[in-house]
Amino acid sequence: xxxxxxxxxxxxxxxxxxxxxxxxxxxxxxxxxxxxxxxxxxxxxxxxxxxxxxxxxxxxxxxxxxxxxxxxxxxxxxxxxxxxxxxxxxxxxxxxxxxxxxxxxxxxxxxxx
Amino acid sequence: xxxxxxxxxxxxxxxxxxxxxxxxxxxxxxxxxxxxxxxxxxxxxxxxxxxxxxxxxxxxxxxxxxxxxxxxxxxxxxxxxxxxxxxxxxxxxxxxxxxxxxxxxxxxxxx
Numbered sequence: 756x757x758x759x760x761x762x763x764x765x766x767x768x769x770x771x772x773x774x775x776x777x778x779x780x781x782x783x784x785x786x787x788x789x790x791x792x793x794x795x796x797x798x799x800x801x802x803x804x805x806x807x808x809x810x811x812x813x814x815x816x817x818x819x820x821x822x823x824x825x826x827x828x829x830x831x832x833x834x835x836x837x838x839x840x841x842x843x844x845x846x847x848x849x850x851x852x853x854x855x856x857x858x859x860x861x862x863x864x865x866x867x868x
Numbered sequence: 869x870x871x872x873x874x875x876x877x878x879x880x881x882x883x884x885x886x887x888x889x890x891x892x893x894x895x896x897x898x899x900x901x902x903x904x905x906x907x908x909x910x911x912x913x914x915x916x917x918x919x920x921x922x923x924x925x926x927x928x929x930x931x932x933x934x935x936x937x938x939x940x941x942x943x944x945x946x947x948x949x950x951x952x953x954x955x956x957x958x959x960x961x962x963x964x965x966x967x968x969x970x971x972x973x974x975x976x977x978x979x
Contacts, residue, residue, distance in 0.1 A: 788967070798957070
């Protein structure tokens, strides 16, 4: 059974550009969440999608957005990149909404220069 | 607002020893608590999930306990091995699938 797949694994972008990250959840999982991990702030929740609907959103500026497709695959987009957006972005999938185990992908390492 | 704390931030123990990692949380109204390990530059690997109604879960050499009333969880690792070296994170699910993470304990097993 394939795990959570995130692409690409590494990205280098310039300030002001935008970026799109992709996450394919475990087959059958309908909930996808995104997290940002930095040395200073640790793991912080970005948003969560279930059945193509954003159910929950963390405390991030509007430059961070996401969506989920009918096959449960999800993308997150960051516009007008800032140096502080450099981080490991992690995607988690779970079977259903509420009280289920979360499984994480390997992450996308974004470096903004 | 849920806050999760893990102490100590780093721990070094000789190979073969048993050890305990600690996790505390401020709001006892949780759905579940999950322990993860993270190797440098990698994603998170789920180790154990404890539902709010459970007291403990075991997987191989790992045993996790949960005391909701006191806002505490522990991860017990028996007979530690160098391959156990990693950062261990606990995460609390207070609903809405949002996990609140601790800052982790960096564990080093000395051969």
